[in-house]
Amino acid sequence: MDLFTFTLQTGEVSVAFSPEPSVTAFGPEGGIYVVDKHTEPLLRRCAGFDPKAPLVSLEPGEDHKSLDSIQKILTAALDASLGRDSLFIGFGGGVITDMAAFAASLYMRGARLELVPTTLLSMVDAAIGGKTGIDFGNAKNCVGTFYPASLIRVSVSYLASLSEAEFRSGLAEVMKTALLYAPKLFQIMQERREHILSRDPDLMLEVVKRCVQAKARVVERDLKESGERMYLNLGHTFGHALESVAGFGRVSHGDAVAWGIGRALNLGLRLGITDPEYLTDVLPVLESYGWCTAPVHPALSGGDRSRELLAAMKNDKKKKGGAVRFILQREMNSTLAQTVSDEDVLAVLS
Numbered sequence: 001m002d003l004f005t006f007t008l009q010t011g012e013v014s015v016a017f018s019p020e021p022s023v024t025a026f027g028p029e030g031g032i033y034v035v036d037k038h039t040e041p042l043l044r045r046c047a048g049f050d051p052k053a054p055l056v057s058l059e060p061g062e063d064h065k066s067l068d069s070i071q072k073i074l075t076a077a078l079d080a081s082l083g084r085d086s087l088f089i090g091f092g093g094g095v096i097t098d099m100a101a102f103a104a105s106l107y108m109r110g111a112r113l114e115l116v117p118t119t120l121l122s123m124v125d126a127a128i129g130g131k132t133g134i135d136f137g138n139a140k141n142c143v144g145t146f147y148p149a150s151l152i153r154v155s156v157s158y159l160a161s162l163s164e165a166e167f168r169s170g171l172a173e174v175m176k177t178a179l180l181y182a183p184k185l186f187q188i189m190q191e192r193r194e195h196i197l198s199r200d201p202d203l204m205l206e207v208v209k210r211c212v213q214a215k216a217r218v219v220e221r222d223l224k225e226s227g228e229r230m231y232l233n234l235g236h237t238f239g240h241a242l243e244s245v246a247g248f249g250r251v252s253h254g255d256a257v258a259w260g261i262g263r264a265l266n267l268g269l270r271l272g273i274t275d276p277e278y279l280t281d282v283l284p285v286l287e288s289y290g291w292c293t294a295p296v297h298p299a300l301s302g303g304d305r306s307r308e309l310l311a312a313m314k315n316d317k318k319k320k321g322g323a324v325r326f327i328l329q330r331e332m333n334s335t336l337a338q339t340v341s342d343e344d345v346l347a348v349l350s
């Protein structure tokens with residue numbers, strides 16, 4: 001097993017990379033597994049799995065990232081008489097790791113926590129960095145805590161059963177990380193596309209490790225998103241607006257984020273911030289993965305939707321109580337956040 005450790009204000013986090021799927025065996029303090037219906041069979045095949053331990057198997061998907069699910073987890077933990085020293089193991093994609101971590105942070109004012117991310121997105125992003133939460137009302141992730149796991153177990157073997165759409169969602173986050181922090185990772189994405197798309201385990205291990213290390217460095221410096229961590233939203237302001245205007249589910253999160261990265265770089269170009277050569281390097285790589293780089297995404301039909309997209313961005317931000325700050329890049333590894341006039345935003349959308 002290969003171990004990587006980083007330190008947050010809250011303590012040390014270890015990330016264990018191993019080819020074999022495994023979970024920590026519960027000690028005398030006991031513990032609880034949190035899975036969804038898709039990841040439960042994967043957990044049951046893991047080394048260290050205890051079939052007699054309490055297990056909460058939730059319905060999969062964002063619709064179930066709710067207080068109701070948290071209640072199920074907490075009730076099961078209490079029914080099993082678990083104490084604060086017990087171990088919560090969240091085993092699944094970002095929905096499950098966010099919820100298991102949220103429940104662990106609440107249970108007895110903080111139980112022990114291990115996360116086993118099983119989607120590419122959760123390996124490179126959601127499980128790393130301590131943000132937990134659920135959706136509430138009509139706002140995503142608006143109720144939650146900062147509660148980093150002490151151990152994150154990563155095995156890229158889980159990627160084999162992931163749907164194409166889920167895999168591509170994770171890949172968009174990998175691309176984002178590459179552009180923000182990791183030129184070598186960008187080079188890998190550029191030169192080894194076939195191997196990445198075929199989910200070559202050795203290469204995916206290298207890709208995931210590079211992403212984990214990059215994100216760990218960011219959250220070490222800015223756990224609570226007071227500054228630099230907001231750069232991780234590159235492509236997301238445009239991407240979320242596209243998901244919302246096209247209608248949720250019509251365009252996948254990853255495809256929306258990748259399109260959003262292209263729009264953000266074009267916005268930077270228009271503002272004289274982004275180096276034109278950088279854009280010329282990045283856009284063909286986005287296109288080579290099948291991501292749209294045109295101003296108008298094909299998921300949008302029925303005339304000019306640019307004003308709707310702008311309204312969606314403002315609405316999203318209003319819920320978070322601030323002005324829209326766009327994440328822009330001068331070039332790879334050189335990022336800034338700033339407000340932008342409506343006119344400039346509209347210009348890159350039609």
Ligand SMILES: NC(=O)c1ccc[n+]([C@@H]2O[C@H](COP(=O)([O-])OP(=O)(O)OC[C@H]3O[C@@H](n4cnc5c(N)ncnc54)[C@H](O)[C@@H]3O)[C@@H](O)[C@H]2O)c1
Binds near residue numbers: 036039060118121163
């Ligand atoms: N905490 C953070 O910092 C952070 C960062 C990014 C995203 N997120 C959150 O992550 C969530 C999205 O995560 P996600 O994309 O992993 O979605 P997800 O958890 O909904 O998983 C996607 C689907 O894949 C299934 N699945 C999971 N692993 C599988 C496997 N190995 N094989 C087959 N199917 C598998 C799941 O059951 C689900 O149906 C969002 O709720 C988002 O808010 C959190």
